[in-house]
Structures are given as structure tokens and as C-alpha cells.
Amino acid sequence: MNPWAVLRKEKDYARLFAAGIVNGMGDRFSQVAVLGLVLSLTGSGLAVGITFAIRLIPYLIFGPLGGMLADRLSKKRVMIATDLIRAVFALTPLLVREPADIWLIYVSSFLLSAGEAIYAPARMSAIPRLVRKEHLLQVNSLEEVMTGLVLIGGSISGGFVAALLGVEVSFLLNALSFLATALLLARLPQLRGAAPDGTSAHGPGQAAPAESADGAALQASAPAGAQASAPAGTPAAAAFRLLARSPFLRLMLLIFAVWPIGDGIFNILLSVYAVEVFHMGDLGIGLLYGALGAGLVAGSALTGRFARQIKAAAVLTLLLEGICHILISQSGSFGLLVLLLAGTAICSGIGNACNQTILMMIVPEKIRGRFMGTLAALQNTIMGAAMFLGGLLLEVLSPRMLGLIGGGLLTLSGAVFAILYCASRTLRAAPVSGDISG
Secondary structure (H helix, E strand, O other), rough: OOOHHHHHHHHHHHHHHHHHHHHHHHHHHHHHHHHHHHHHHHHHHHHHHHHHHHHHHHHHHHHHHHHHHHHHHHHHHHHHHHHHHHHOOOOHHHHOOOOHHHHHHHHHHHHHHHHHHHHHHHHHHHHHHHHHHHHHHHHHHHHHHHHHHHOOOOHHHHHHHHHHHHHHHHHHHHHHHHHHHHEEEEEOOEEEEOOOOOOOOOOOOOOOOOOHHHHHHHHHHHOOOOOOOOOOOOHHHHHHHHOOOHHHHHHHHHHHHHHHHHHHHHHHHHHHHHHOOOOHHHHHHHHHHHHHHHHHHHHHHHHHHHHHHHHHHHHHHHHHHHHHHHHOOOOHHHHHHHHHHHHHHHHHHHHHHHHHHHHHHOOOOOOOOOOHHHHHHHOOOOHHHHHHHHHHOOOOHHHHHHHHHHHHHHHHHHHHHHHHHHHHHHHHOOOOOOOOOO
16 A cells, blocks of 8 residues: 555554654754854854764663653653644754853753654654554555654745744744644553553554454564564563564664664765765755655655565665665766665665564554663664764764765674574574474
8 A cells, every 4th residue: 555545544653643743844944053053153163063972862861751641641641741742842042042051952962862762762663553454554654754754844945934934933933833743642542551462553442453355464473483563461571581582683783773873874974975075065964854755755765575585685685775875985976876875875764664564563552652662762872872872983084085985884783694594584484394403
């Protein structure tokens, strides 16, 4: 099914999707305005780096907390509460008037990011409760579309708003976006705790629909023995231990740990490629971000083709993205760079959608929030460290060499993971001999 058609069938998720667009656009408006304000007040690249770093630190602290709240409280109320609180702190930069006030931006960035760290696990763990199982893959591909649309529209329009109307308007629009999101979320079901029968993907009082052939195929593609939810009364610690015995889940966690390393390095390289390597300036940066957004949208249209090979796609897209980054590092044409960057986003979008779908199917509802929160904390910590290390390496390496190293890391990791995946399939398919003595 076309991912966009899912929005017509899944009304609750359509509201969550719209809330994500509004929230993301507001965040982009604010981010563009904050960076411009920091540079105009300080003229310091270090201050910009501190602003970025501060946005990542809260995930390590508040990500697991957000997951715990999502598992124990109403996911809807957690999301609405964090939106209303963030609306207040989104206005804090309006108080900045001189370089001595820069600490207010740091405080605001930290608190807004802390709110997102609490909000994100509730949102992600709510998705399997809101949509039918056979629509999970399409819905997760729409999550990548949302990121792409925000990346394209939010960055460009945010720059125009800040330039034409002033940064004050950008901060005000960000605050209003949180209020608008809270209103959209108010129409969702409460989503408190696990589903009554442990298997329904819908909120209280809603019956789980019969799965289509596509849904059955998707369920069959999940790791053997995986359950959408834990048996009633299973302690959370026991559920975590049960997950730890899943070889495929361990492989997926390795993928989730390696991918942010590449993302951190390439986030640093993006503007460097545009400005220092190809001398395209701000226009080049905009085109590269646009290519990323377009690639994520295009990847969504292709994700449905992998419904019957979802595990293979989750593993192999890391390898393909690494190859694209190797080619990017050696590209002599800016046009080719744009095309290859879109290719990396296509691979990333397909891989993320498949990975998230598998996790939503195999992680029990009872611990899904904590699992998602801990995973987000892990990924953002790794990405932050990779961005810091990438910045240091650029002092001694050329951008092309760093890009080659980063692409090589993803390619090598993807190849190793692909071999492990193929080996595990071979072992499962091998006939069992009756004589094991020799």
C-alpha cells in the first residue's frame, strides 16, 4: 500500500504525523534563528559548537527517564505536557540582548532538547498502539518522509522568516508550534500501559483488525520467536533478558550503534563539502540539505517493496550507504555529490523504517518506552562523540580523507553485519543431523 494512503486509514496516526510536521518546522525555525543570533552576538564558531553539543547532552540524561514515563503513564499526557512546557522555554531567547546573555540560549537549548528526549520515547512507543500491524512498515517510512519534509521546508522557510521578519518571529512561531501540536495530540486516545490483550495495536476500546496478506508477511519476517508484547505479568527485567537472547536483536543494536558514527561525521562534513571543497557557499549547503530531504522522501516510496525482505533491507542498507559516502568523498562534481547524497538518504530512510518496524514488532509493549528511550540516548551520545571527533580530525585530515574513512567504516561494518546475517540464515536452514558425536 502507498504510505500516503495509510494516513487516510489510520486517522490517529495522521494526527501524530501532522503534529510531527508542525513540531519539526517550529524547531527548524528556532534552530536557524538561534545559530544566526549566536553568530551575530559572538562571532564565535566555538559558541555554535557549544550550542549543538548542548542539544545532544540531554538525551543521555533524559532519554531513559522519558522511556520510563512512557511505560508507566499515559503516552498522550506525557507528550502534551512536554509540549506545553517547551512552549514556555521556546520564548527564552527573546530575552537575549547582548553577548553576556548568551547563557540564556544555552539554557533554552538544553531544556528544549530535554523535553524532546522525554517526548520522543512516548511518541515512538505509541505508534504500534495507534496503527494496524500490517501498516507499521508504511508508517515508519512516513516517519522518514516527515524528517525529509521538515529538512527541506523548515530549513528554507526558517531562513526566510528570520531574514525578512526577524529572529523574534522565529522564536514566537516555535512556541506556537508546541501549542498547536498539543491541540492535535489532545484528540488521541490515552495510550496508557499495554494493550488489554497484549497484542492489539490499538488504543483502549478498539478491536485489532484482521491482518492483510501484506501484514501477515511482515509479521512472518520478524525474528523467530519474537512477540509483539510480553506475557501478562512478565517483569520488565525478565523481558529485557529475553530480548538479550535474540541474536538478530543483538545484530540490530550493533547497527543502531554504528550508524550514528557515520551520521555524526557526515553532519560535520556536509557544510565543509559545500563551502571549502566545492566553494558553493550557503547555496551549496541549502542544496545538500535539500538533497537529504528529497532522498528521505524518495526512500519512503521504495520502502514498501521490502516488506518481505525487511530484515535483509535493515542490514544491507548500511553497506550501501557506506559505499555512497566513499563515492562522495572522491566526487569531482558538485552535481554528482548532490545525487550521491540523495542516494545515502534513500538508503538511510529505507534502513531506518525497516529497523524501527522490526523493533516495534519484537520489543514487548511493557518495556517499549524504556527500550526506545535508552536506544535514543545511546545513539545521540555516539553521534555527539562522532561529531566532536570529526571536528578534531578535520584539523589534521582533509575533508575528502575524513569522508573516505567514514564511508569505509560504514561499508566495512555493513559487510560484516551482512555476513553475520547470511550466516545466521544458513545455520537456521541447515538440516539437523541425528548423530552429533563426531
